[in-house]
Amino acid sequence: MSARRRWTVAAALFALLLLVATFPMRLALAWSGATDAGITARDVRGSVWSGELVDARLGALPLGTVRAALSPLALLGGDIQLAFSRTDDRLGALAGRLHGSNPRGVSEVNGTTSMSGGLGMIPVDTLRFEGTSVQFDAAGKCARAAGRIQLAVTAPIAGLDLSRGLSGPLRCANGRAQAALASQSGMERLTLSFDGKGAYRAQFAINVDRDPAMAAALAALGFRAGSGGFVLTTSGRF
Template structure:
């Protein structure tokens, strides 16, 4: 018996060492990131503590991230990976947990600011701020969503104060991720909808009848609606 126990202990030690040195690139696949349009310039280190450089999620740059698997969720069949980019001057940083539980893709407690660039053009949205946002998708359908979202607009439109952006909470509607956002006055509303395959729609409506809008807003892509002006765009997140 002592000899058998010795062999078992040696085997367990070998397995533990092998697990410790598994490359982080394997964990990226286990966590389902490759199913979401995730890419990176380099991935180094072990599954428990590694580094992802030049991370990109579809059209969004995530920068250089520290990454590592959580060991305890593995015991329940979940693969959860913590991602972090420390704050710096002009950079709010990023924290999130991503992974898989069965057939569900998970994003938990995501906090960061993403530059939109021209992704929603001609809609004048420049950045999206996410505060403890959690989302679950399964079979391409949104299962649950929560957390605060703020979209910054860079349009200079007379009669509107959009400096604080449009604010709201993430939610699921009929399998679609929906971000219903509005300004403090409620006169400006933006509804973003994202499907599991990356297709999105975004509609920005401005309530009011400022005389200057008659000439300005049509040149920006807005059209007249009964209570003001609106612009709608649709497309697919680039990968």
């Protein structure tokens, strides 16, 4: 190979490396499937290796401003994987990985996010992830679900203390991701299931233990008496 040809090849490789190193995160989000997975942001800054998503959201879940970077090791294995993290004194820490290839979803998520609007009629304030992984196949069916989630419910009912939230494990059930959550006392239970498009169903059951005042308060909030206590069922989309 002549010296001129070697210089041409070297220049081409350098240009390719420069392009890869400075590839905009904004374009990478669309390419990685992040937008299809429900990731949006008011502004996207930086490169694919060191970017920032300003006022990011996962569907209806606010993530705040997060740092994001494409994983080169995952690319070598044929997986499009975006690591994200947030360090915020007000919102708290949040970190995890977004998978854009099949199956799509998130993995190893830890931290807290708020839930504006709650779960329909169920007044959920915050959602906490504990090693949470949820991934769906191309048909939108649950392919993997692991870890735990915790919901903080702010029900304004005298005698009902849910300050420590309801928590439980995630699993796949009938093609949907499902979490069976319970309070520490076990008197309050919430079953939440959702598909790959973010459509959810939730059932909140409370055992009133023969407390007529609480039963009346729950009925006023839309709960219906059932065999497992008073139950409120709702559905919607994240």
